[in-house]
Amino acid sequence: MILDRKICQKARLSRDARFDGKFFTAVKTTGIYCRSICPVSPPKEENVSYFDSAIECAQAGYRPCLRCRPDSAPNSPAWKGVNATLDRALALIDQGCLQEHSLAYLAERLGISDRYLRQLFKRHLGTSAKNYALYQQCLFAKHLLHQTKLPITEIALASGFDSVRRFNDCFKKQLQLTPSQLRKSTQASDNKITVKLYYQPPYNWPVMQATLAARAIDKLEWCTKESYGRSFTWQNSHGYFTATHLAEQNCFEVNIVISEISQLKAVTHNIKRILDLNADLQHIESDLKHCLPSTFTFNSGIRLPGIWQLFEAGVRAILGQQISVAAARTLVSQLVDNLGEPYGDMRLFPSPHAIANSDLAFFKMPQARKNTLKNLANFYLEHQDNSEPQQWLALKGIGPWTVNYAQMRGLSDPDIFLGADLGVKKALAQSHHEFSPEQAAPWRSYLTFQLWSQL
Numbered sequence: 001m002i003l004d005r006k007i008c009q010k011a012r013l014s015r016d017a018r019f020d021g022k023f024f025t026a027v028k029t030t031g032i033y034c035r036s037i038c039p040v041s042p043p044k045e046e047n048v049s050y051f052d053s054a055i056e057c058a059q060a061g062y063r064p065c066l067r068c069r070p071d072s073a074p075n076s077p078a079w080k081g082v083n084a085t086l087d088r089a090l091a092l093i094d095q096g097c098l099q100e101h102s103l104a105y106l107a108e109r110l111g112i113s114d115r116y117l118r119q120l121f122k123r124h125l126g127t128s129a130k131n132y133a134l135y136q137q138c139l140f141a142k143h144l145l146h147q148t149k150l151p152i153t154e155i156a157l158a159s160g161f162d163s164v165r166r167f168n169d170c171f172k173k174q175l176q177l178t179p180s181q182l183r184k185s186t187q188a189s190d191n192k193i194t195v196k197l198y199y200q201p202p203y204n205w206p207v208m209q210a211t212l213a214a215r216a217i218d219k220l221e222w223c224t225k226e227s228y229g230r231s232f233t234w235q236n237s238h239g240y241f242t243a244t245h246l247a248e249q250n251c252f253e254v255n256i257v258i259s260e261i262s263q264l265k266a267v268t269h270n271i272k273r274i275l276d277l278n279a280d281l282q283h284i285e286s287d288l289k290h291c292l293p294s295t296f297t298f299n300s301g302i303r304l305p306g307i308w309q310l311f312e313a314g315v316r317a318i319l320g321q322q323i324s325v326a327a328a329r330t331l332v333s334q335l336v337d338n339l340g341e342p343y344g345d346m347r348l349f350p351s352p353h354a355i356a357n358s359d360l361a362f363f364k365m366p367q368a369r370k371n372t373l374k375n376l377a378n379f380y381l382e383h384q385d386n387s388e389p390q391q392w393l394a395l396k397g398i399g400p401w402t403v404n405y406a407q408m409r410g411l412s413d414p415d416i417f418l419g420a421d422l423g424v425k426k427a428l429a430q431s432h433h434e435f436s437p438e439q440a441a442p443w444r445s446y447l448t449f450q451l452w453s454q455l
Contacts, residue, residue, distance in 0.1 A: 003023055003050045003051075003052060005045075005050060008023055008025070008036075008050040009045055009048075011023070011036050012025050012036045012038075012042060012048075013042055015036065015037045015038075015039075016036070016037075017037055017200075017201065017250060019036045019037075020035055020036055020037050020073055020074060020198075020200060020250075021035070021073040021074035021200055022036070022200075022280075023036060023050050023051065023052060024036075024050070024051045024052075024053065024054055024056075024057050024070055024073075025038070025043075025048055025049075025050060026048065026049045026050070026051060026057050026060065026062045027043045027047055027048060027062075028047045028048070028049065029043070029047045030043075031061065031062055031063060031176075032062060032063055032064070032065050033051070033054070033057035033058075033062040033063070033064060033065065033070060034065040034067075034068050034070060035065075035068040035069075035070050035072075035073045037068060038065055038067060038068035039067060039068065040065075040067055040068075053125060054070050054071065054073070054135075054139070055125055055126075055127055055131075055132060055135045056125065056126050056127075057070075058135060058174060058175065059126055059127050059131075061176075062176075063175055063176035063177055064139075064142070064175055064177075066182075069142075069146065071139040071140075071142050071143055072143070072196070072198050073198065074198050074199050074200035074277070074278065074280075085110055085112060085120065086120050086121075086124055088110055089106065089110055089117065089120065089121075089129065090132075092106060092109060092110075093106070093129065093132065093133045093136065094136065094265075094266070094269040095266045095269060095270075096160055096263075096265065096266045097109070098129065098130060098133040099133070099137075099160040103117065103118075103129055103130065106129065117129060134170055134174060135174050137159045137160045137161065137170070137265065138159070138170060138171050138174040138175055139175075140158075140159050140160075140265045140268070141155050141156070141158075141159035141161075141167065141171060141179070142171075142175065142177075142182065143195060144158060144159070144193075144195070144264075145179060145182040145183045146182065147194060147195050147196060148193050148194065148195070150193065150261075152164060152167075152179050152183065154261050155167075155179070157261050157262045158261045158262060158264035158265060159264075159265055160262070160265055167179070192255060192256070192257050193255070193256045193257075193258070193264065194253065194254065194255050194256075195253075195254050195256070195268065196246075196249070196251045196252070196253050196254070197243070197251055197252045197254055197268070197271065197272055197275070197277055198249075198250055198251040198277070199250055199251065199252075199275075199277040199278075199279075200250070200279075200280060200281065200282070201250055201281075201301070202281055202282070202285075202300050202301035203245075203247075203250070203281070203301050203303065204299060204300065204301030204302050204303070205226075205245045205247065205301075207299065207301070207302050207449075207453055208228075208275070208276075208302075208303055208305055209223065209225065209226075209228065209245075211305045211449075211452075212228050212305055213228075214325055214326075214329070215316075215325060215328075215329055215332075216228075216329075217329065217332050217333050217336050218333055218336075219231075219336065219337070219340070219345070219346050219347045220336050220340065220346065220347055220348075220349060222242070226244055226245050227242055227243060227244040227245065228242070228243055228275075229241055229242030229243060229255075230308065231343050231346040231347065231348050231349075232267070232270075232308050232348070232349075233348050233349070233351075234258075234263050234266060234267050234270070235260075235263060235266075236260055236263075237258055237259045237260035237262075237263040237267070238258075238259050238343060238348060239256065239257045239258035239259055239267070240256075240257055240343075240346060241254055241255060241256040241257070241267075241271060242254070242255050243271060243275060252275060252277070254268075254271060256268070256271075270308065273306050273412050274305065274306030274307065274308060274412075275303070275305075275306070276303035276304045276305070276306065276412065279303060279304070279414075281301065281303070284414075284443045284446055285298070285300060285446075287440070287443055288440055288443055288446060288447060288450065290439075291435060291436070291439035291440045292435055292440075293434070293435055296435075297454065298450065299450060299453045299454075302446065302449050302450055302453055303449075304408070304409070304412055304414065304445055304446065304449060305409065306409055306410070306412045307409045307410050308349070309349075309410065310387070310389070310406060310410035310411055311352060311376075311380050311387075311410075312349050312410065313405070313406040313407075313409045313410025313411075314376050314389070314392065314402070314406040314410065315332070315335070315350075315355070315373060315376065316328065316332055316406075316409075317401075317402040317403075317405040317406045318369070318372050318373055318376065318397070318398065318402055319331040319332055319335070319369075319373075320405070321369075321401070321402060322422075331363065331365070334362055334363060335350060335355075335363075336349060336350065338358075338362045339354045339355060339358055340354075341354075352376075352377040352378075352380040352381050353377070353381060355373055355374060355376075355377035356374055356377035356378050356381060358374075360373065360374070368396075368397060369397065371396070371397065372395065372396065372397030372398060375395045375396060375397065375398075376392065376395060376398065379391075379392065379395060389403045389404075389406050389407045389410075389411070390403060392406075400420065401418065401420050401421065404416045404418055405418065405421075408445045408448070412445075413445060414442060414443055414444075414445045414446065415441055415442040415443065415444050415445060416444055416445045416448065417437045417440070417444035417445070417447060417448055418448045419437060421448070423451070423452050423455060424448060424451050424452065426455060427451035427452065427454040427455055428451065430454065430455075
């Protein structure tokens, strides 16, 4: 990606937060790279180089600034969204795929050759997939060193390293800093971790909060005027989090309790997904406005509220078929109350095994709907992580709306238009606008939520 120097210069000198994360400034005389909003005195233009991503700065030999902490910048590189395969690869790496598996396994998951995967990373990021993964692990560790009192040993594990020695070596190599330069003490704390997760404005929290609150399940989720939280399971770990919106700082302060510290990075990434913190909404909204009539009342800052896992999204979609949001919430609450594993004062969402082995007699619904739930649970038990929503169409009782809804909220797919949804149809009828949803690609999920916001 070739950046325009004049535009970057104006943006960094203005320190406008809207450019935060869209490029990074590297200073040749100090060997440091910064965010566009860095508070230090701006360097002379002849001493500056501009990069599209933080990892490109690191590959060029620069180390991160300790003042503006570029690891906290919203993740919105200009190429993001251009290559769906690369987006999927990055998502799987952020979930820890290369910590547990080989590059060949990742390529197989993506349905491409490992040679082509290497080419994608080289072309768009200028580095290898493995090096990208290590760099992200180090940035996450740096985040924890700044914001928590976790011992360095636990930070190493939380970041995906199997030893402190490897962590120290990799951290110094990738960031040209040692953990001790960021951390003066390594006092142990309890298992409650607090981090700040930043986003690029606009962010319409009232609409996001209303969407989450209307569907929140007692004992599984909690929602206040300024926060959202829930219990969760992730692979072999469980825990809960509460994310509090700090509008003036363009971030969420997130308190996390987790049983397995090694899963913290993946869990944090998933929290960012369900709150849709990585979206470059200015770009998305600019595209959407071009395909909507000028008379359309556009609600700026509307994000995609995610559901914790794809299986849960599928279950919620099945229970929400052709009924109101309130009625669906009642059914999901009954499922959690009866089959959710107790976790302190909370409950965890029922596992596929729990649903598959229940007769679901507590539901007052047709047996066919119960069978659909059990079919999905059994399908998940057979296919595990290789389940793709489109494969669900072979299951009796699951149609396109259910698959699309689960894909939009369980995978945060940005390009799903729920044209058959009753709410979308009602919004279209009320608006009296004529336009083609296909013109909104690849952001049709955002169009769907725009229409829902009109109700």
